[in-house]
Amino acid sequence: MSTKNLFSDEAKQKIKDLATDIDFAMFASGLKEYPIHMVPMSTKKVDEEGLIWFLSNRNSQHNQNINLNSAMHLVYSDASKMKFLNVFGQASITTNFEIIKELYKSTDDAWFDGVNDPNITAISVRPDQAFYWDPKNNTLVTLLKMGMGAITGDEPDLMDQGELNI
Template sequence: MSTKDLMRKEALNKLKELAEGIDFTMMDTNLGGKPSHIIPMSTKEVDATGAIWFLSNSNSKHNAYIERDNAVQLIYAKPGDMEYMTVFGHAYITTDRNVIKKYYGKFDDTWFDGIDDPNVTAIKVIPEEAYYWDTKNGKLTTFIKMGVGAVTGKKQDLGVEGELDIE
């Protein structure tokens, strides 16, 4: 793998591409505790500032952990496409009805009693550090390169990894 750190607009575009393309992340809260609390969350959007948005239940353990210590780690993985990203940041909970209406979809009825459910909250994660791993040419080409490397003994460039600096 080659290393390519991305800055500002290019980093924001990669963050958005991976977070929204992968969709589900494992959100890790209670980072200072043992064990930490890890749950799957569906990404609603990466906004123009790089903030990552989710919907959540006000009575959830992760909301309680965020209220005590808002440091979170997001772990995105799409092994089929060999795309991965980890994001460390701080989470903020809002009950702003306009924000909730913006992100609420029909699928969310699985978790809530409709858009007017008083337990619906939105979580905004502001990234501080992010790192990505991505193949350059897709899964098939990567597997072919891996095979070539195994047969020839020559190291192949299988993809790219690097830091995402959106500030």
């Protein structure tokens, strides 16, 4: 495994690539309470500033937690592609209709009564610390290298990993 720390624009791009490719994150809030509150959330967008956006219900437990303490943790995992992203950051809630309208898709009708639902909020997450694991090759090549490593006893160099510093 090789370490490749990324900074600024490169880090923002890596977060965007992984978060949008994996899509669903386990969104943990209420980090000072035990057990922490954790729910799966679909990433709606990663903007040019590196903010990660979600839609949420104003009355949800995670919105309540963010109002008390903005610290949160996102865990993205796609084991089938061997891609992982771990983000600690600060969350903000907005009710700005233009932002909500931009993020809203017809699939969100499962959770909301349309884009005009008064309970919709948008959550942005500003990463403070992030770490990633990303395969150097496609899944088939990675699996072949793993198999060769198991046969030869050599540790294959399969993944790039590193910190993402925005």
